Amino acid sequence: MEVMNEKKVIATLEVDGKKHEFPVITGTENEVAIDIKNLRAQTGIITLDPGYKNTGSCESAITFLDGEKGILRYRGYSIEDLAEKADFLEVVFLLIFGELPTKNELDNFKTDILGQSDVNQDMKKVIAGFPTSAHPMGVLSSLTSALTAFNPKSVNVDSEEDMYKAIVKTLAKFPTIAAWTLRNRNALPLKNRDKNLGFEESFLKMMFEKPGEEYKSNPIVVDALNKLLILHADHEQNCSTSTVRMVGSSQAGLFASISAGVSALWGPLHGGANQAVIEMLEEIEKDGGDTSKFINKAKDKEDPFRLMGFGHRVYKNFDPRARIIKKAADEVLSDLGVNDPILGIAKALEKAALEDPYFVERKLYPNVDFYSGIIYRAIGIPTEMFTVLFAVGRLPGWIAQWREMRLGKEPIGRPRQVYIGENLREFKDLENR
Numbered sequence: 001m002e003v004m005n006e007k008k009v010i011a012t013l014e015v016d017g018k019k020h021e022f023p024v025i026t027g028t029e030n031e032v033a034i035d036i037k038n039l040r041a042q043t044g045i046i047t048l049d050p051g052y053k054n055t056g057s058c059e060s061a062i063t064f065l066d067g068e069k070g071i072l073r074y075r076g077y078s079i080e081d082l083a084e085k086a087d088f089l090e091v092v093f094l095l096i097f098g099e100l101p102t103k104n105e106l107d108n109f110k111t112d113i114l115g116q117s118d119v120n121q122d123m124k125k126v127i128a129g130f131p132t133s134a135h136p137m138g139v140l141s142s143l144t145s146a147l148t149a150f151n152p153k154s155v156n157v158d159s160e161e162d163m164y165k166a167i168v169k170t171l172a173k174f175p176t177i178a179a180w181t182l183r184n185r186n187a188l189p190l191k192n193r194d195k196n197l198g199f200e201e202s203f204l205k206m207m208f209e210k211p212g213e214e215y216k217s218n219p220i221v222v223d224a225l226n227k228l229l230i231l232h233a234d235h236e237q238n239c240s241t242s243t244v245r246m247v248g249s250s251q252a253g254l255f256a257s258i259s260a261g262v263s264a265l266w267g268p269l270h271g272g273a274n275q276a277v278i279e280m281l282e283e284i285e286k287d288g289g290d291t292s293k294f295i296n297k298a299k300d301k302e303d304p305f306r307l308m309g310f311g312h313r314v315y316k317n318f319d320p321r322a323r324i325i326k327k328a329a330d331e332v333l334s335d336l337g338v339n340d341p342i343l344g345i346a347k348a349l350e351k352a353a354l355e356d357p358y359f360v361e362r363k364l365y366p367n368v369d370f371y372s373g374i375i376y377r378a379i380g381i382p383t384e385m386f387t388v389l390f391a392v393g394r395l396p397g398w399i400a401q402w403r404e405m406r407l408g409k410e411p412i413g414r415p416r417q418v419y420i421g422e423n424l425r426e427f428k429d430l431e432n433r
Contacts, residue, residue, distance in 0.1 A: 020043050022038070025059075040416070058405065061098070061404070062095060065314065067315045070318045071320065075099070079230075083227050087226055089110060090106060091230050092396040096167060096403060110199075118192045118193070119176045119192060120150045130142075135266075136182065137265070139181045140177065140178055141259050144174065144262055145255065145256060148253060148256055151169065157406045163403065163407075167403065170255065170395070174391075175392055179191075183207070185382070191209060193206060194206075203392070204222065218336075220331055221332060223328070223331075224325075224379075228325060228375065229392065231321040231393070232372075233393055234397025235314075239265075239270045240262075240264035240270060240394065241261065241398060241401050243261050244264075244402050246260075258402075266387060271387040273309065273369040274373035274376065274386045274387075275384070276309075276369075277308045277370050278373045278377055279308075281345050285341055289341060291345055291352060292352075295307075295352050295356065309367055310353055310366055310370065311363070317363055322366055326366070329371045329378075332375050336378055338378045340378070342377065343374060
């Protein structure tokens, strides 16, 4: 790179002896990127970056993440401050609209969400078509898409009022259909939100209330869920978020874009990671529960076994969310007094990973997926529902990213490729093949 003057920096690419110049841009946290949007037009060539590990797809003002330093901020606010001091809907407002709400703004926001929280009764006919054995994420993706049928009018992104109404409607109805996926699984009657309760408490009630029984919430569980939702609310340009932006770039509606995000989140390498943690713990229990045996297997390079929920593909030091949710996990387990051998195995693995030099030197600390899986299991959420809870938390991030993309008039996403197939071939008639 070459500095042209105090402000303008360019990068020079030389191909076959010919030099091409491209501007270098710097983000507010000093992230540096070479702007190559005109690369193909100038040179006739493209870049190749499988998985987009080195490619910025957009400029965004929503979330800052520094994996090397273990930093996560929403709109400039540290995740530590938000998890400790804010409630989930405050963070939702912050992510989508850019600033923390005033008391009046927050009250109006909550009232507006409550007013749209009931789901059309015909949606019950849609969910009735799924067997109770259907995976909740498949049901959730389908129901989210089906909401489009009950809200056919496209969003006028040039209208602030239309955008706000679409956002509120999505925030109001998505948690309800998410809770319905569990009730459908358990063959329980479908309930709309209790409008006398707060967001987290009403969501828990929609999931767990049984006919003829009074539902009583646990404030420690409610607080833990609040923190989990905040910690999962956004995470920069991950797989599902990039999917939401990509689908939305075609000017697809908000429900359709969110439905695509749900499907992307379903994968075990993304939102399914906390489910994989519990499945690993169950495997260890079936084997006899000897954690030291599996610790040694994880250290053995020749052994295919891997500890799930340890380390992170982005955070190279520590996952800042894990430090926050570890405390909540300890409080939930202590308060509920759950006698579960799976959770005992989890605590043993956690202790080993935090103390064993092999894991400490490699910074393979328990991550947020490890602790979130433990909390979900402790409060009675089935393993297949873990990713649904993740989706409820990630919803505001998806909405914020979709809104930013649409308001920014970003072009439709259209990655290029390097073709490595056959060259032109002569067609042979069937009898000559």
